[in-house]
Amino acid sequence: MFAYVTKRLIAMPFLLLGVITVAFLLTHFTAADPLTSIIGERQMNNPEVVEAARQRWGLDRSLPEQYLVYLGNLVTGDFGTSFRTRQPVAQDLILRLPATLELVIAAMMLGTLFGITLGVLAARFRGGVIDNLARLFALIGASAPVFWSGLLVLFVFSVQLGWLPGPGRIDARAVAPPFVTGFFTIDTLLAGDWTGFRSVLLHLLLPASVLGWTVTGIVSRMVRASMLDVLSQEYILAARAKGASPVRVLLHHALRNAMLPTLTIIGFSFAYLITGAVLTETIFAWPGIGSYAVSAARGLDHPAIVGVTIIGGAAFLIANLLTDIAYAVVDPRVKLGAKAGA
Amino acid sequence: MSAPLLAIRDLTVSFATRRGGHAFQAVSGVDLTVQSGEVHGVVGESGSGKSVTMLAVMQLLSQSATIAGSIMLDGQELTALSDRQMRKIRGARIGYIFQDPMTALNPLLTVGEQIAEAVRIHRGDVGHKHAVARAIDLLRLVAIPNPEKRANQYPHEFSGGMRQRAVIAMAMANEPDLLIADEPTTALDVTIQAQIMELLDQLRREKNIGIVLVTHDLGVVAGVAKSLSIMYAGRVVERGLVDDVFAAPHHPYTKGLLESLPQMDERVERLSAIAGAPPPISARPSGCPFHPRCPYVIERCRSERPVLRPVGPIDVACHRAEIVAADKGTLQDA
Ligand SMILES: Nc1ncnc2c1ncn2[C@@H]1O[C@H](COP(=O)(O)OP(=O)(O)O)[C@@H](O)[C@H]1O
Ligand SMILES: [Mg+2]
Numbered sequence: 001m002f003a004y005v006t007k008r009l010i011a012m013p014f015l016l017l018g019v020i021t022v023a024f025l026l027t028h029f030t031a032a033d034p035l036t037s038i039i040g041e042r043q044m045n046n047p048e049v050v051e052a053a054r055q056r057w058g059l060d061r062s063l064p065e066q067y068l069v070y071l072g073n074l075v076t077g078d079f080g081t082s083f084r085t086r087q088p089v090a091q092d093l094i095l096r097l098p099a100t101l102e103l104v105i106a107a108m109m110l111g112t113l114f115g116i117t118l119g120v121l122a123a124r125f126r127g128g129v130i131d132n133l134a135r136l137f138a139l140i141g142a143s144a145p146v147f148w149s150g151l152l153v154l155f156v157f158s159v160q161l162g163w164l165p166g167p168g169r170i171d172a173r174a175v176a177p178p179f180v181t182g183f184f185t186i187d188t189l190l191a192g193d194w195t196g197f198r199s200v201l202l203h204l205l206l207p208a209s210v211l212g213w214t215v216t217g218i219v220s221r222m223v224r225a226s227m228l229d230v231l232s233q234e235y236i237l238a239a240r241a242k243g244a245s246p247v248r249v250l251l252h253h254a255l256r257n258a259m260l261p262t263l264t265i266i267g268f269s270f271a272y273l274i275t276g277a278v279l280t281e282t283i284f285a286w287p288g289i290g291s292y293a294v295s296a297a298r299g300l301d302h303p304a305i306v307g308v309t310i311i312g313g314a315a316f317l318i319a320n321l322l323t324d325i326a327y328a329v330v331d332p333r334v335k336l337g338a339k340a341g342a
Numbered sequence: 343m344s345a346p347l348l349a350i351r352d353l354t355v356s357f358a359t360r361r362g363g364h365a366f367q368a369v370s371g372v373d374l375t376v377q378s379g380e381v382h383g384v385v386g387e388s389g390s391g392k393s394v395t396m397l398a399v400m401q402l403l404s405q406s407a408t409i410a411g412s413i414m415l416d417g418q419e420l421t422a423l424s425d426r427q428m429r430k431i432r433g434a435r436i437g438y439i440f441q442d443p444m445t446a447l448n449p450l451l452t453v454g455e456q457i458a459e460a461v462r463i464h465r466g467d468v469g470h471k472h473a474v475a476r477a478i479d480l481l482r483l484v485a486i487p488n489p490e491k492r493a494n495q496y497p498h499e500f501s502g503g504m505r506q507r508a509v510i511a512m513a514m515a516n517e518p519d520l521l522i523a524d525e526p527t528t529a530l531d532v533t534i535q536a537q538i539m540e541l542l543d544q545l546r547r548e549k550n551i552g553i554v555l556v557t558h559d560l561g562v563v564a565g566v567a568k569s570l571s572i573m574y575a576g577r578v579v580e581r582g583l584v585d586d587v588f589a590a591p592h593h594p595y596t597k598g599l600l601e602s603l604p605q606m607d608e609r610v611e612r613l614s615a616i617a618g619a620p621p622p623i624s625a626r627p628s629g630c631p632f633h634p635r636c637p638y639v640i641e642r643c644r645s646e647r648p649v650l651r652p653v654g655p656i657d658v659a660c661h662r663a664e665i666v667a668a669d670k671g672t673l674q675d676a
Contacts, residue, residue, distance in 0.1 A: 233445060234442060234446050235445060235446055235448045235449070237440070237446075238438070238446045238447070238448075238509070239448065239459075240402055240432065241400055241432055241433060241438040241440075242432065242459065242460045242512065242515075243429045243431070243432040243434055243460075243464060244459070244463055245429060245463075246425075252459075253451075256448075256451075257448070257449070257450055330450065331450060332449070332450065332452075332496040333449060333496070
């Protein structure tokens, strides 16, 4: 297990390098000229301004040179400077990543909790009312666009009922907690600001639910399908033949086994949401990576695009590693280094 | 004689079809009696309703099954029990051994945990530590070497024979009165088969339990069972003491099964002496269900289903039992 994790950790930088290279090449082979967005259309006719900008952003050098310079900078934590915000990309990311992580982690917690519960109930009462309701709920969650469900819950719970606050991470009149981790939940606690903490939690609830709903949709279907598969296995009959109660059979014997294929889906969802929470972040005015990525793409902001891509790639790699570790913890058949046997 | 340990009377199990139309009978009017301290063999080709009968005893059939008839365990009617009451019987008074030890153990739990679970389900007063200690004792009982270490291992670390021993240990966890072994050796090598049968017989002797030994192989029954029932197409067609049936089978089907057994001087198993295949559950023939495959068939067999009747020491469902019993030739010659 330890050797396995070490091996995977050693492979990480190489995989990341692949991600970086692809991201770098892709942005440089897109036809549009980033200079336009740096100096504006009108200045493009001014050769002096153009040349100065080229030099300043290193665009005058050959592609391999640019790549090497970029890699060298990355190693020292320098992701370059955003064309758009004129801030170091690393700093932009550090400010925005915790916001996204906080939202995505909350969404994953809600989404998997509901997803597993619904999936188990749907499998247990297959073909019944609960199964059909769960199917409908999952279908809406997985297929309804977030701008629709997001606006819907905002309208109902914030505007109409007034139970929950509107967009933003914390009450507009409150001061954001001093930056320690960037997670407002943690930072308000560290500052001993209970009112702030409460406000942060309430602000988190709607966007996390909207995002979590999509996760619930996917996870509940996966859990249901693998529960049905597991419930037809002979060891389930054997557990019942021991005199185990239905609840025990369902949770102790079936769910554990059904979680194996589900772990992969959960890991994938997590990685996807890091950069895929764009719409939710936009609707809920959430200053995260997703909205940053959209602005970067719109502005042809190369350093920012590559930076976001690296974060997204790293998220996938880390989620993958965590999934594999979770797999190895749950399934004794997974041996050091490789997934063995059936 | 006191009340038998297990008495199945006129058991019929039907499965509703998907479209909710016709229900097919997998088991029809089965009678079966098992005494304490003896092994009763239930023999028949695949699909003859052996497993369905045994799962009916455990009340573990799927929702689509309808059970009629009576199943008495030590004088207690099981078919009248609620699921909650039945759970107190499963694993406590009846132990069940499955055909394939590769699939009958949960891959994510250690063997020790699974045996300890069987103990703790029925003995809420036994703590985790004691249950694990008991699991180790049980592994020792079924002659698994190094039981302390084995208890902490997962099923995939066990060989097939060792897994089946573990399954038997699990079935024995609460010292049941009755063991149902549904083809316990079918999935195992021949040498391992003999060891497992020896183990079951030893448990019977030491604990005086009754054992139902389900198999499609008459040879397995020969060594250990005292009495047997032959099943065909969901019915018992012949039953009696093993010695009597082996000496003179009264049903052509039994005769064919016996002739299919490898003889002492033969290394390879002989081809089945019975031509054809058993009828599917959805197309059971009229009259005697065996008549399409039977060399002794007469007109009466096609129209009138024979009922079990005593012929000498044996109960048999065949119009021509006397002729079959007296025939010294083989089935193919008949
Ligand atoms: N759940 C079920 N639904 C419908 N038919 C079933 C079911 N279980 C068993 N059967 C049918 O009942 C018949 C007897 O099966 P079984 O008792 O498993 O035979 P065997 O003697 O090989 O153990 C078979 O034809 C099988 O297809
Ligand atoms: Mg069977």
